[in-house]
Structures are given as C-alpha cells and as structure tokens.
Amino acid sequence: MSSDPIVSLDRRRPEPLWHQAERAIRARIEAGEWPAGTRIPAEDRLCELLGVSRITVRHALRNLESLGLLRREHGRGTFVRSATVVAGLRGLTSFTEEMAALGLVVGSTLLSQEIIPADAMTSAALEIEEGEPVLRIRRLRLGNDAPIGVQAAHLRLDRVPGLIDEDLSKGSLYDRLDRLYGIQPTEATETYRVGAVDAVDAALLGVAPGSAAFVVERVTVDPRGPYEFTHSIMRGDRYEIRSTLRV
Template sequence: MFQGKRWEFVRSKIEENIASNSLAPGEKLPNDLELAKLYGVNRHTVRYAIRALEQKGILRVEQGRGTYVVENPTPYLLSAETRLTDNLIAHGRLARRNILSSETIAADERLAKNLQLSIGDEVFSIRTLSFQDEVPIVIAHSYFPAQRVPGLLDEFSGVNSISKALKRVGVEGYTQQWVQINARMPTEEEARLLGMSTSMPVFIKENLDCVDGKPLKFGENVLCASRINFLINFAELKSR
C-alpha cells in the first residue's frame, strides 16, 4: 500500500506511466475528472499532483486545451546567422508562424538606442507566434528602422517570412551582433499565447541584427523555457 499523501500517489503513478512510455512525450493526459476516477481521489488532489509535475518540467498545462507530457526540448544553436525557424526545420520539427501584429510605431528611448535612431522616428513592428509540431514555442517581437527598409511590412504580409521580406526590399544577408538572455515569469497574455502556466518561467532573448555594422533589427523573443535548450558553438566564437 502506498505510504504518503494522496497527491503524491497520483504524481508517482503518472511518473511511472511516463517512464514506461504508457504516456509518450507530447501525449495528452485524461482530464482531471477521468484521472480522479482512475486513481480514486478527488479532482483537487489530481490538480495538486499535476501542478507538482508541471513545476518539475514533466508536464505542461495548456490553457483551454489540457495537460500534456513535455516533449524533449528543441536545441537552439545561438550563432551569428542561425534563425529560429531554420533551427526547428533542421531538427525535424515542423515550423509555422502566425502574425499577431504588423504596424508602424514611433521609436521610444529603448528602440532609438538599439537601432541608432532618434526618439519618435518611424519603426516597423512585427509580432508573431511560432510553433514547433503545432506546439507554441516563441512570441517574437521584431523592430526595424523604417527608413532603412521601406516597404518591408507590405512584403512581409505577403510571404510571412522576415528573411524573404528583407530580400524583397534589398537586404540579402544580416548577422546577429549580440544576444542577451534572461528569465522571468510570463504575463497572462504570454502564458495564454504559449499555452503554458503563469507559474512556469520563460526565456527573454534580446538580439541585435546588423548589416555592414548598421542596426537592421532589434528583437525581443519570449520563449517557453521547458521547450528550448540553448546551445553555443565555442569553435565558431574562436574563429571570429
């Protein structure tokens, strides 16, 4: 007989099912009521066990969709030229992108500093939500100096690809000049878009892309921490 709290019993049974592959990575769990009947406990006990497994990074709770076994995180190579979508495809993870917003805004102090503009200058703002295997993985905010890439928003709306849109306005290649990564808890909107709990952390990846030493794009990405592993190639760094 199991010795311990009832929620610990539920937690251990779910962990056993995952370890035996009865519950595979990415698989959806039965709902709370079904699990409560299965293990002879109440729904509150089930939710407590699920919350504990979510905090351990074993389960993920998607608001309005259900609870899933966490997949193996996707390796994300940080390099001067690697793009997230290319990275997902390279690892056999299907990638797609939804456009959340595309508009012209005025540069605030932060954008002006990073893009070497004056406060109030026009900036193209593109906000997207990217998926891997139909699981939301990153909210991407991209900001461009409007005077350097005229027509970018129109081109982007037609191809839904920043790289392709940039080529259409005459920008063939660009590289990341710097990357900064921090972690914090998500806002309610971020958690909703990423299908995750507000109790789980996100990575905040900021980066500056340049062409011929001039700022082209300032990016701020919000990534679900349990779905990404950042990798750094030190051999590439030494060669620079």
C-alpha cells in the same frame, strides 16, 4: 509500446549504423508510436530491436538528446520530450532555419504588424532617436504545431519602405528582406535572461501567467549598421540553451 523490430538496418550502405539507428528511432517518435512523455525501450532492448551494438545505440541516443527529442533521467530511463528548441553555438540564422536544422516543422502566426514609436531600448539597439517610427512585426512561433515563443521584430522604417503593406503571415522574414531590399545579415548579438510570462503572452503560449521563460533580445546588423531588434519570450519548458565548453 510496440516491441516489433524497429527497422532492418543495412550494413552494406555507406551510411553509418549509428545514423541509421538514429533515423529509425526518430521515425517512431515522429510517427507518434512513442509520444511525448513515453519512456522508450532500454538500451539493451534497443540493441535487440535494431540488431546493433550498445555503442551504436548510445551514439544514436546521444544525438537525439542533443536535438531535444529525448531526455535522460538518471535511474528512470530515456523519455520522449515535447517539442523543444535547443539553442547553442550556431551560425547567424532565422527562426525558420533554426527549426529546420533541429528537424522541427516550423510554424508562425502573425499577431500584428504596425508602425509604432521606438522606445528607449529599441532606439538604442537600432541607433535611432527615441520616438522615431519603427515597424513592429509580432508573431507566435511554433515548432511541430506547439507554441514555443512570442517574438516581436522591430525594423528601421528607413530600411524597409513599403514592408508594412506586405503580407508577412507566411515565409521567412529574412528571406523577404533579402528579396525586397537586399538586406543580408552579417552579424547579430543575442542576450538571454530569465523572466516571467505576462498574462497576454501566457494565453498565446498555453502556460500559466508568471511561468518561467527565456527573454531573448537580438540586434542584427548588415554592412550599413543595425536594422533589426527582436524581443522574444520563449517557453522555459520548450527552449533550452546548451553550450560546449573546451579548454
């Protein structure tokens, strides 16, 4: 682990010192100097390397922890985490936007796009008859090139005519829906529960079958009603849910 000064912080800049410190620590992580699993220097050592106070260092570390880049272990220190998505209170965003907001490089592998009959769960979510055709888009979701989840989006076929013939391997699906059909989400309801990864998804996610995962179901609506039902299996070790509760 390098003990050279991390960066020269500039007190003349309008940018707060804690933010400069946060960016400096993050730069070492993203450059691979402090890889996943590494214990970073203690707070007093970071104060020396950065030339700032303990309060400033703690502010920076707290922000990086909230972003999922660091984890603190009582009595052991602070460690660099593997790519982790921390989901909490946020606006209605796509996966692409969520990854960008967390500072992760978004990636996606298209597994399939096909028209299938809606099962009972999908038909109830989209308010259509069971067995009606829907477009299912199944993708492997990545953050910083690491698999995070397997996501299957089900779209009402009457709302997206011709989408089956589009190349959906790149870009944001929400951007595509807006550009081609003028569909802009106004509300979404998400349900989280704990489940186990089956053998097929386990191979894609790089985990053992039966590993713990978050099962996330999302129904997205616009002024015309529900148009998308998404079912996601998110790796339990790379996806967290964090909420702030206030009186």
